[in-house]
Amino acid sequence: MDKKKVVIIGGAESGVGAALLAKKNNYEVFVSDYGKIADKYKDELKENNIPFEEKGHTIERLIDAGFVIKSPGVPDTAPILSSLNKEGLRGVSEIEFGYSFYSGKLIAITGSNGKTTTSGLIYHIMKTAGLDVEIGGNYGVSFARILTDKNPDYMVLELSSFQLEGIHKFRPDIAVLLNITADHLDRYDYDIKNYAAAKMRITENQTTEDHYIFNGTDELIKEMNSQLPIRAERHKIEEADYINGITSKEGDKQFEISIKGKHNLFNARCAVEVALILGISESDISQGLATFVNEPHRLEVITTINGVTFINDSKATNVDAVTYALDSIDGDIIWIAGGTDKGNDYSPLYELAKERVKALICLGVDNNKIVQTFATYIPLIIESTKVSNVVDTAIDLAKAGDTVILSPACASFDLFDNYMDRGEQFKEAVKARM
Numbered sequence: 001m002d003k004k005k006v007v008i009i010g011g012a013e014s015g016v017g018a019a020l021l022a023k024k025n026n027y028e029v030f031v032s033d034y035g036k037i038a039d040k041y042k043d044e045l046k047e048n049n050i051p052f053e054e055k056g057h058t059i060e061r062l063i064d065a066g067f068v069i070k071s072p073g074v075p076d077t078a079p080i081l082s083s084l085n086k087e088g089l090r091g092v093s094e095i096e097f098g099y100s101f102y103s104g105k106l107i108a109i110t111g112s113n114g115k116t117t118t119s120g121l122i123y124h125i126m127k128t129a130g131l132d133v134e135i136g137g138n139y140g141v142s143f144a145r146i147l148t149d150k151n152p153d154y155m156v157l158e159l160s161s162f163q164l165e166g167i168h169k170f171r172p173d174i175a176v177l178l179n180i181t182a183d184h185l186d187r188y189d190y191d192i193k194n195y196a197a198a199k200m201r202i203t204e205n206q207t208t209e210d211h212y213i214f215n216g217t218d219e220l221i222k223e224m225n226s227q228l229p230i231r232a233e234r235h236k237i238e239e240a241d242y243i244n245g246i247t248s249k250e251g252d253k254q255f256e257i258s259i260k261g262k263h264n265l266f267n268a269r270c271a272v273e274v275a276l277i278l279g280i281s282e283s284d285i286s287q288g289l290a291t292f293v294n295e296p297h298r299l300e301v302i303t304t305i306n307g308v309t310f311i312n313d314s315k316a317t318n319v320d321a322v323t324y325a326l327d328s329i330d331g332d333i334i335w336i337a338g339g340t341d342k343g344n345d346y347s348p349l350y351e352l353a354k355e356r357v358k359a360l361i362c363l364g365v366d367n368n369k370i371v372q373t374f375a376t377y378i379p380l381i382i383e384s385t386k387v388s389n390v391v392d393t394a395i396d397l398a399k400a401g402d403t404v405i406l407s408p409a410c411a412s413f414d415l416f417d418n419y420m421d422r423g424e425q426f427k428e429a430v431k432a433r434m
Helices: 013-024 039-047 079-086 094-099 115-128 143-149 161-165 192-203 219-227 262-277 282-291 319-327 347-356 368-374 387-397 419-431
Strands: 002-009 028-032 065-070 091-093 105-110 133-137 154-158 174-177 211-215 233-237 300-305 308-312 333-337 357-363 381-384 403-406
Touching: 002 013, 002 079, 013 028, 013 039, 013 065, 013 094, 013 143, 065 079, 091 094, 091 161, 094 143, 094 161, 105 115, 105 192, 115 133, 115 154, 115 262, 115 282, 133 143, 143 154, 161 192, 174 192, 174 262, 192 219, 211 219, 211 262, 233 262, 262 282, 262 319, 300 419, 308 387, 308 419, 319 333, 319 347, 333 387, 347 357, 357 368, 357 387, 368 381, 381 387, 387 419, 403 419
Parallel strands: 002 028, 002 065, 065 091, 105 154, 105 174, 133 154, 174 211, 211 233, 308 403, 333 357, 333 403, 357 381
Antiparallel strands: 300 308
């Protein structure tokens, strides 16, 4: 077993980022992917003289490694990881690997919903304050890839439960846990407690010198907090802290916030708490909150056609996210949903659907569950597998004052490459009818 040889399972952004960082630090690197590696990543591996294989794993080429880095999309139950475990090789996450090379302060954000918005807002406030900060992780650019080029004073990391599964020593100076609601249950034996345990790992290595910001109204978080030996200083954010707006520390000034919705008030309040811990001035916080522009596919208003507003919320891949979306809209709604179900319990949407949704258009290959679930709550349900047809149908059904929203509650992989592809196709189809 060669301690300077690392095997990386998965050849997408996380895996390739880890490969580049390992290569920079004089490891012998080999990348192995069960599926096909995208051309852009293959080109990058070739340019850096990193050997790889795709469309299958060759166990003989992997077992002499010193350790294994697994991409977040690869579950611990994957056969290749089981085989490597039998050889004494256990996988760590790219986040854990990157952490071993990082010397600055870490702000880590996780939750079922709002991770990207909150991470981006924290980064924007810090950047506004002139800090040397980068953002990565689940946000788009892998932690490891960033560290191949720089080692900033501060790093903001958006982290999924998948990324947190493979940590051992990873310890954020500030951890933010936004919420825990049913999501990805197909990966966690359909047990939300297993999913919650993965999320809670964000604070497991923190010490009394660190800070843990959490949603004080989330019942599952409260339950988990009471069961775990959390050592970090706790910062509980409750509805009273933001529901009437976010004020300065003295309460004499209310901050202007560029993003709308009750859930985003909470996200912004968490971002402000991070900024205050870091000692950022209220003038910089104020400017950051007012000038922040959210990432696409999150309650993104596309346009208005004949008085009908079209919103792209393709990132809403679970029930809780859709609840936020529907609850933020005034007037009648034509709701576009569907895709690959992730073990959803749709019951939290029943009342909203009954009160506000005039039609549901299902965009997916297999819509049986969602159709049967909402048949008694929504008067009109239509199915389609084509975005263009969905948009045409929505235009036919809508009247001035209505809102058409793509907020799927499901993953996108039955018809699209990812949620971004789904959202972009929806936006293009809407703009084509302007």
